[in-house]
Amino acid sequence: MLLELKEKHTMRLGRSSKKELKKLIAVDSQRKKFEFPIPFTDVLKVSGKESEVVIKEDDKLGTYLLFRNKKYPVEILYKNQNRYEVLLNGVSYFFTVETPTSYKRMKFLSTKGGSKKNENLEAPMPGKIVEVLTEEGREVRAGEPLLILEAMKMQNEIQAPIAGKVRKIHVKGGQNVLKDDLMVEITAGK
């Protein structure tokens, strides 16, 4: 899909709303926020200086951004509603794009969600489960090996990311898994 930057937009919060949207906020996976004023512009302020971003489309190179005389190849690798994985210069960046209102709600919910975070362990790569080393209901330490996943001819030990209790195991020995398949659920301990 070809992206274009149209003439500066004025936007409203919603169909019924008369209030104008002042900004959009891109929030990264570490909750770092990047605010962009609406009307959205192609002028970015980086390290105290303003410069223009130009989106270029090239038959050989594909889409890239031209910023301060440097070229940055860019593409959207994944999107789902307001979530984006942007591949820029070979590196993935994960953002959710929020309005000021949805940002407030997100922040509120995440503080409510709280410190006791449970973990859903997903397959980091496609492969085959060689052996399950734990069982449901067992208390595990962080770093304790849970199962062995064979991928690209290597046997990889998959470890518990947090201390807690194994709530559910979704795989068994000999089974093939795809990337991001749910393997083990852990309930966070004290």
Next chain:
Amino acid sequence: MGIKSILIANRGEIAVRIARTCKNMGIETWGIKTSNEPRAHYLSHMDKVFDLSDEYSEILVFLDVEKLMDIAAQTKVDAIHPGYGFLAENAYFAQRCINAGIKFIGPSPDAIHKMGNKTVARQIATQHEIPLAMGTTHSIRDAEEAKKVADKIGYPVIIKAASGGGGRGMRIIHKAEELAQMFRLATNEAEKAFNDPSVFIEKYIQNPKHIEFQILADSHGNTIHLGERECSIQRKHQKLLEEAPSPALTPELRKEMGDTAIRIAQAVKYESAGTVEFLLDQSNNFFFMEMNTRIQVEHPVTEMITGLDLIEQQIRIAQGEKLSLTQDQVQLKGWAIEYRINAEDVQAGFSPYLGTIEKMSLPSGTNIRIDSGIVEGDSISPNFDSMVAKLIVWGEDRQTAIKESKKALNKFWIKGLKTTIPFFRTVLENESFNCGTFTTSFIEKELDLMHESTDEEEILAAWFATLQYINEREKEATDQVDFEQGKNINPWVLNKRLKSF
């Protein structure tokens, strides 16, 4: 007798690489078209193609000795080049070629067997007083015996597959408690990968450098080395970046290690090109690790600094020629670094990234070489390794090679896939890499992040995501942008919901 035709029993970039030399030497090449990748790029480099694309078989043809012998007979080739991987280090295959009167481009089956079995190789090294890390020269039966040996030589130890290579079937053990499980993992992996569960134990040398010597040996008893390659930048014992020469070696140490490498090669009456791998510890003690009896993935860095074509050397040796140069005539000129551009997600533990290359734009120049078996539109499939290309950069000295590498990596654009390029960018900025003190623990010890990313880049990415969001919302509601669509709820309801969390 001169070789007039060669069957290339391999695929990908190495098949292309072998075909290139054959073309220069006026040798006819045969490639094999498989059902796995009937439109593979390497086939376009072959003079003739043996078509197996209609045949579906359990076992890949490049691993199928009987099938390859049959193809060789049908195509009436003079020789077979196995490349690397697959049957390149299979003594039985080499013997079958000889029996059929076809030249196997590589060493004798005897040399392959002796060096291929790591415990036999250790015995030979011991007999010839080659320095070795402490350990066993026989395979270990069970975890109990492993524990006895480990207690004797002291932790940390490393368990290795006797038939291993390429970093597979290896486990490091720091504490006695880990031994039983690691022993099981290593034997499992060895059995799977090499059809041989036997393993042996060695003292684990901490923070070593991986230094290997390129050997050339003819059938007239001449053996020389072409200097070293340093391959310390590895993850999970798999090489990612190799350079020649090594910043760690003095001319004296180079001579000592090179002479040792030659002695090992001579001990098995080695013929052809081969590689002797050493570990170099922090006090400059070196230990023989293994000999690879094939052409290596990283052979181009040696070619760049010696001006030799190693595939040509292999072919000339196979047809009985004497080496065209003596040890004194070997000159190492400048510095070369190779980057393995793999389809891997360095932000997710280097896991394979499967996908299709939508666009690829490569750097070019007199000091840049790219070996690749992949073109735009090709896919990285789970059937084969994840290599997209090898980028090799030459400079007058190391500093220049690094500087030129940065430029080249910035011009290496791939769309549709994640690759190891951002990893190399951060390596090139790293201080211990730049001063040459890095070891095989580089990734664990020196890097916090596996990729390079500037503030500027992150802001640009955020800007692009936001723009994408705006464009999509505009498409959804052409008359008016509705950011809160579906989210407009009565404040009372909202309040109640939030409280329930």
